[in-house]
Amino acid sequence: MYKYDVINSVKYYREAIAKSLVMAHGYTGQASVQDLSDLRFFYSTCLASIVSLTEYLGDVSHPYSVEFKAAIDSGFVFEGAPDGEQNYNYLRGVRNMVVHRGYDISAMGHVVDNRLWFVLPDQANSISGKTFYTSYERHLPLLISKTLIKLDVIIQNHVDNYLSQLNDRTEEEVEAEIRLSLANDNFLVPPEIKVMMLEYMDTHGIPSIPPGNQ
The missing domain is CATH 1.20.120 (Four Helix Bundle (Hemerythrin (Met), subunit A))
Structure with missing residues (x-):
């Protein structure tokens, strides 16, 4: 947790x-x-x-x-x-x-x-x-x-x-959760959007969130 x-x-x-x-x-x-x-x-x-x-x-x-x-x-x-x-x-x-x-x-x-x-x-x-x-x-x-x-x-x-x-999640853990969520999703996210998101993470990782918005 x-x-x-x-x-x-x-x-x-x-x-x-x-x-x-x-x-x-x-x-x-x-x-x-x-x-x-x-x-x-x-x-x-x-x-x-x-x-x-x-x-x-x-x-x-x-x-x-x-x-x-x-x-x-x-x-x-x-x-x-x-x-x-x-x-x-x-x-x-x-x-x-x-x-x-x-x-x-x-x-x-x-x-x-x-x-x-x-x-x-x-x-x-x-x-x-x-x-x-x-x-x-x-x-x-x-x-x-x-x-x-x-x-x-x-x-x-x-x-x-x-x-x-308590610890916060590392960026690697957040990225792994996003990838798992995309892999398990069969209805909400269109396939072409999944591909775009995965390609973006492959190149740039996950976007950083300013501390005040966490």
């Missing part, structure tokens, strides 16, 4: 979170049935992206996954909710309810300052359904806000302290 790939994936998830929140924040308390459906989609997308980002960094195949999980356990804590692992499991539980069980997060709520504040269940269960985790915040907008404040610090520290140590 290379540094560019990991950083690019982190960036993707962060952008997905930000875009879904921008859309959700565009609605007022005077919501139609369609508005509620849209809000359900945007908030569900936001929750799914948040948890997917943490699962990506915490996957056992990922470099420094143990360190990331330890940072979650110790750092994902709130006033009145000092157990980071329990809090994270609640967050995952809500995501599982929304994504895998069709839970409608727009089903309960009220209006505060002309904004819809959806209310989450006080407990969320594990995938097996045998363990229940207590909410660290039941109002969805506040839960997302509190979650992102904590996770932004944890993830940025993880990037700075660990992911920055």
Whole structure:
């Protein structure tokens, strides 16, 4: 796994979170049935992206996954909710309810300052359904806000302290990947374009990418 790939994936998830929140924040308390459906989609997308980002960094195949999980356990804590692992499991539980069980997060709520504040269940269960985790915040907008404040610090520290140590691909490795991709592609790239690309690499190698664009 290379540094560019990991950083690019982190960036993707962060952008997905930000875009879904921008859309959700565009609605007022005077919501139609369609508005509620849209809000359900945007908030569900936001929750799914948040948890997917943490699962990506915490996957056992990922470099420094143990360190990331330890940072979650110790750092994902709130006033009145000092157990980071329990809090994270609640967050995952809500995501599982929304994504895998069709839970409608727009089903309960009220209006505060002309904004819809959806209310989450006080407990969320594990995938097996045998363990229940207590909410660290039941109002969805506040839960997302509190979650992102904590996770932004944890993830940025993880990037700075660990992911920055990962190697980047060499030009030879990039060229080999491009050649393999062209060899395996049977539909997207026309044959004459493949020939042109391979001839260019034979003569010039791969084009260099300015550091600011990596």
